[in-house]
Amino acid sequence: MCRLLAHVSPAPATxxxxxxxxxxxxxxxxxxLHADGWGTAWLAGQEIRRxxxxxxxxDSPDLAGALGDTPSLARLTHLRLATEGMANRVSNTHPFRVxxxxxxxxxxISPFAQLRAKVSDEELARVGGNTDTAAVFALILRRVDAGEPLFDAVTSTVVELRREFPRSALNLLVLSPEELIAVHANEGAPIPHKEFEASGLGPDLPADHVDHYYRLSWRRSEDGAIAVTSSGLTGDGWHEMAPETAVRVDLATLQVERRELGARAAVAA
Incomplete structure (x- = not known):
């Protein structure tokens, strides 16, 4: 259970x-609250760095610098609240990159053992880490290796997993040199209220966490730049992403394609 943030822009920006x-x-x-590590990936030329x-x-100056000091056409950033039993170490820290x-x-996604059985040791080792997220990424990469476009591979994997694990929460950000993909798929997933109580934050719990923890929102700036975030940010200009949908943003054109995960219907926006 974590926080997600990403941007794409027509010219390099933080x-x-x-x-x-x-x-x-x-x-x-x-x-x-999400205090179990952080990470970022960004487009540098035609390479994804992490x-x-x-x-x-x-209170990390490096995270502040990642958000504000290095312009890029695209960046995703992640704050981790570790799933119980998933160790807090570098190899389990997002984003994963292959x-x-x-x-x-x-x-x-639980039960984890059922998910873990779907991937081989070699596939998981390629991703690194031993978490549910690493297994999800391994399943996506299996489809990519078989020739599926990345957006198809991501959405097909999510649809398959949501069918098998109906109480799973699968909000994803995926970045390549060509595209940013955002997935909002978590209907029926339980909100981690126990973790909120254990944090001791009380009235300082971030905005929208009690009722809208898995919400994803987006905004578009006048210059065409697009941002996507998990719940927790206030202010004007944010729009809720529809449940059980995925979007693909073309980094070259900033054109947005939206896909309903149930019917897998693509809509140009």
Missing amino acids: TKDVIGDSAAAEWQRLGR YRDPARGV DDIALAHNGS
């Missing part, structure tokens, strides 16, 4: 440039 100084600071403060830190990000594909996840 995430802070796209969402504003106060929103970037507010998002980093979500690390007071940085991960298993320490908490709320070749030039990076993936970050908000949610969980």
